[in-house]
Amino acid sequence: MSDSYTEVTRRSWFSRIRSSFGGIVFGILLVLFMIVALFWNEGRAVQTARSLAEGAGIVVSVPAELIDAANEGELVHVTGPVTTEENPADLAFGITAEGVRLERAVEMYQWKQNASSETKKELGGGEETVTTYTYERAWSSQPIDSASFKQPDGHRNPPMRYRSEDFQVNAAKLGAFDLDGQVLSRIGGARDVPITPGLLPSIRGSFTGPEPIGVADGRIYLGANPSSPAIGDYRIAYALVPLGTISLVARQTGSTFAPYQTEAGDRLLMVESGAVPADQMFADAISGNKVLTWVLRAVGLMLLMVGFSLMMGPIGVIADVIPFLGNIVRMGTGALAFVLAVVVGTATIAVAWFWYRPLLSIALIVGGLAITWLVGYLGKRRQAPADAKPA
Template structure:
């Protein structure tokens, strides 16, 4: 493998290119390593698909169980007879004192449940773009362009990991992003802990509450910082959880899950379970897609040596690559549904059997 660097940044020196050459024999070696990885990823993707179907069924059973057991109670008093039972509480929050950012001496408005401080620093950022060309004989040439620019970014970027760190060092941050929760929060007679409060995101800007750390906001310099705040100020919350003392805890279902749901506003228990079922369905399809992509990538790795061999003549390599990609997609479309079907026969035998009978 060969390598060369050049600076195309002109006066600023902020654009660098790196050219690398990889021989055909090196590519074959990498493709064979990828083939071994592909052999491992096919069962990994299959296990993910199988596990996901079991997870979806377990979650659905837990939600069905919870929906049948939950009892809506008044937030105004705690009935000790319901200790450990699954309850639904909806009501107005009582927040004695809102959260405070002591570093900047900023107190959130009355009624704020959470406070989030976002700190951005003006610093160097690296972007890279690569272009690979096949060469006659099966080798490749890759040209990577690294572009350095200054801009605002939350959190300090580690400039020591840049391809060209010299002249692009970022200073240490003088402050960092943080979250605060209000203390002694009550939902009627019930006490809220961080486990419930953290379920509510701080998504409301504090408007004029911004700070600039530097000389001139219109001409920022390296290391300047700008600080803004967001808060969560829900007037009411709805919670489904196990009654634990004067607070809430996760409810252990017979299916093996731990239920605890928190939503803004006053939401009926049925609506909260319906939303949870929808989330479960979405997650199931997302993981199905991820599992299928893992299997497709694995098959692509298995066929990669064929493309490398054909790349001795670049046009032939493109045709073989297209064909092996199409074959990988077809095999994925066969294997993934088979794995899901086997999982259904394992976790949903009655439904799977009914579908088979209808198909016959």
């Protein structure tokens, strides 16, 4: 069976025009959605910044070894070692370790379809697209649906029986405090756990599947030959979030912790590995908020450009009646879409600033006008002596 398949499709000029007009509707909806999303992002950023500032101003660092009822309901910062009487375990494969969370990562050897297309414009506005589908064997952590392949015969994948999964302890302690799932799930710092041949008896004793099982390259291997994998073979790796020191900012609720509801609107529950001071935890959160804000701004501007490009799509398709003319027109509409995205995006962000930060916005405007006036005034003063000199 060939590992490649070629498909040739042709579209008439009128068919392309109809499709491009359908893109106008999607483009308009995308632009409107991005305007709302950019506006929302500014509000989210302001609310989070205010919540973090509020939290940084009221947080109290308390010892982990003593629960003080006076701090009930308050925002507290606690640092200490995590302890637990449980061990996270993957019973299906007999793997147990001392830690907070055991993470199983499963990959199956499968057929994967790759597609590459080449489109040629034709005189009269039509186009021909040649798509070549190639097939390769690859490890994948997600099941690949071979039924959707262009050439499924000879490239069929079996169902994925084993999946990636996390195994977390149900409860742990931070000094005298109890830690539940919402805190434990926020602890990071997972480290790879190599599977050694010495664990094979325990693994075989727990495994009930029909596949041959062994150990290879620090992983559990399900299949006949790790050096020559077959479709349907599995390799299973593990990582462990170890017990260790953590730092936490949350609301003290009895002997446990819960998210702290700020007046600004956010719920604060922050966990970091290691002994991290409260001010550093808030500084990290503030930095993360700024990065997220700029990332969402950039994504919003890019999608605005896509939306405007779709709205102007019919212009390029109509011009494709002469192929080189269509390319020139698309360069122009692409540049216009970029300009419109920048103008509309920055205008939306500016309006959102006025809406969410009116005092700061007014101060910036007044400051800008004052600087402009001062520059102009100093320029006139320098100009006056020069004009007063006799010729």
